[in-house]
Amino acid sequence: MTSSAPHPEHILVVDDDPRIRQMLVRYFEGESYRVTAVADGRSMREALQQRTIDAVLLDLVLGGGEDGLELAREIRGRSDVPIIMLTGRDDVVDRIVGLEIGADDYIAKPFHLREVLARLRTILRRRKPKPGAEAEARGADTLHFEGWRLDLGRRELHDAGGSPIELTTGEFDLLTVLARQPGHVFTRETLMDLTRGRSQEAFDRTIDAQISRLRKKIEKDPANPKLVKSVRGIGYVFTGRESV
Incomplete structure (x- = not known):
């Protein structure tokens, strides 16, 4: 072949x-x-x-x-x-x-x-980076919040000092879904569908584990998160403020 x-x-x-x-x-x-x-x-x-x-x-x-x-x-x-x-x-x-x-x-x-x-x-x-990722990196397909820069084309996250932060595929996809809609409350089931699809059995702790790892990388105090907050009995919401 x-x-x-x-x-x-x-x-x-x-x-x-x-x-x-x-x-x-x-x-x-x-x-x-x-x-x-x-x-x-x-x-x-x-x-x-x-x-x-x-x-x-x-x-x-x-x-x-x-x-x-x-x-x-x-x-x-x-x-x-x-x-x-x-x-x-x-x-x-x-x-x-x-x-x-x-x-x-x-x-x-x-x-x-x-x-x-x-x-x-x-x-x-x-x-894989999207086709035209270099152009997208200079355009609207980059999210900025609280000094962070999430480059969707290159699939890269940079902190306020410009240093890259390594994310797994699941962590990047999860952060992208949340950061695209700040203030929107997502159920665990919705996050599972949007980031992993139906190919994997859905159970609540899957998303909880991903959120826990993501918080350790983007929160100053993961035990008291300011960017990705829990909504009791429902799921999670992204509360980071847009920045330039």
Whole structure:
């Protein structure tokens, strides 16, 4: 199969089951992705250091006593690369912890390959700058609030001093939805639909985890937020004032 893209997106698979690694490699290479598959955290670190990775498919239960959640935390501590968690444990607590760490999605085993592909494509598509992003960056597609600058074309957030703030795909999409409509109260279900779509099971703590991570990055005091406030029994509202 010939891809029209000069540089196919590179997927890193981290799973200790050789059958799953082989299955994912064959499938995604057949879809014109470049794939590196490893079995443990050491090999994962080497791959991330030596290659440009566009997304990570990470099993939460690895051999040798390694914890996939800890590996996800390690990845997120140094990169905003998308992380899709794969696990045979259908545990809501694991999902919540993973999302709080900063994972972008969660897929339970056994999974359909087409579903994994659809989730991956959605995340990668959201990360790509829009066509004409350079022009948009100078136009109206940039939001300013309380000294912050949210560049929707380049998908970048800068603080009052001009320093870039790394956001995951989910955090960026969530902030964009909220900041576009200051003063509007969004339910968790609406935020789920607007930022993640129907492909992922909706449960309240998913959005709560994303909001918690977002507050840690944009609020002076995350425990007493001034930009993204909770509305008891309903959801969240963005209260940042527009600035230039």
